[in-house]
Amino acid sequence: MPNVVDLDVVSNRCRSCRFGNNCALNIDSENSPTDSSSRMRLLHRGEKLFGEGSTADALYRVRSGVIKISVTDAEGREQVTGFCGPGDFVGLDAVYDEQYTNEATALDTTCVCILPKHILSANDGDIPHRLRQLIKALSQHVHDHDRLQLSLAQDTAAQRMANFLLNLSAQREAAGLDGDDLALPMSRAEIANYLALAVETVSRMLTAMQREGILEVARSYVRLLDREALISLAHTQKSDVNDAEDDSMQMLSRSA
């Protein structure tokens, strides 16, 4: 749960805000609408502040109530990544690509202050290009982390391992290298820690995948032999009842 930082609401009614009057984003002094409606929004239980993919033209700060933040993956799995209460910012990660990559839903009657993005700088030119890139990268990082949280929370050991390898592979390809040849410069213990698994489990998963002919493991080196199988493994949901031809993949898939 995000902490409260020393920013404050940007409403004309900052004076009445429980967070005090020392709002760094206070725009009382500027030429802005005087009605509070354009500065605040009241949400009722279940109402969405914004949904995945909707255009992000503002940031929000919770004044009262609670907002649930969640992401949904391609398979439709939902992951709650945070509960934002009074003082917390919502939509920070949206700076990334002008679109929200997550969803914000009010859990009870909630009042949020609206911070239109354009007020962050008087005019666009005020933000140095580099800084803009930095914010984008930070925002992207938050987004990536949310996806990781979903994977760690809902994937099986085999899925996590598969995803890990596929990510490494994608990264290598992005760098213009052969995505089927992976170096694993980190120890098994580090992989295990990262994936929230025991060292032994990581070892077993690699062995099992090798047994299945999906990859060739040699200590700190892995060669992908069957990318399709690995991808399919990564998508094999917990609930997928296996009607596999052979039951040789007992270890890799949760079965019935």
Added chain:
Amino acid sequence: MPNVVDLDVVSNRCRSCRFGNNCALNIDSENSPTDSSSRMRLLHRGEKLFGEGSTADALYRVRSGVIKISVTDAEGREQVTGFCGPGDFVGLDAVYDEQYTNEATALDTTCVCILPKHILSANDGDIPHRLRQLIKALSQHVHDHDRLQLSLAQDTAAQRMANFLLNLSAQREAAGLDGDDLALPMSRAEIANYLALAVETVSRMLTAMQREGILEVARSYVRLLDREALISLAHTQKSDVNDAEDDSMQMLSRSA
């Protein structure tokens, strides 16, 4: 694992960089040192790029090699939060308070480009105060998320639940409310999803804590009766062999 975004290195040798010459942070055109040593750093296996708490005056981008990012909690538990390869930024979250809240270690021979913070804006005044606050909030958010990852990866169900309640409590106190009276506006399913547990487990943990006299649960309302016990529960490590007087807390603590 963070993706590659369309920023690029800021070295005088950008021309030789595999990421191409379209570096948004390219400062070749500016008055800057001509030696590449001040723009890059070579790390050997095991060498730290920076450690927790060290002053953050730069960002880095990995050119080659792999950097492990990890955080350590008060109990000394380490959590690997990412492996950064070519193209990934390192130290983004440090903008938060001028200090790195995590540790970056080279996993093999690694070359990083150095982006001194001061080059992000020609002069400090270029960054609007509000924008600065925004970056700080984003950065804080990343930091909080890393801590959450550690808790989810290493804490037991009981610990996660205890931490969850303590965080809610702290948040209420930060808002000037009574920290012992907690409203739980979210459903059990949402709590379970957030904590990466099954609904039934959440229910059982709450029941168990109530049985122990730690709290009083009433559907969407919880009252903390014994904060100390809750804190102690949150810190009871998996490995802590319980020499508890009574073994009434079987469910709450992993025991021997």
Added chain:
DNA sequence: CGGGAAGTTGAAAAAAATCAACAAATGTGG
């Protein structure tokens, strides 16, 4: 009221952790 969702509780199952022993690799010093 009544019906459906949300929450609780118990029993059984399963994924993954832990324990334990071994094998392979790395690195050190003779």
Added chain:
DNA sequence: CCACATTTGTTGATTTTTTTCAACTTCCCG
């Protein structure tokens, strides 16, 4: 350069936490 020691990784057996399944209760909301 080889033996030895230490670390790292693998494999199997067992245990444990947590999940899953199932039944039941309570609470809302129409």
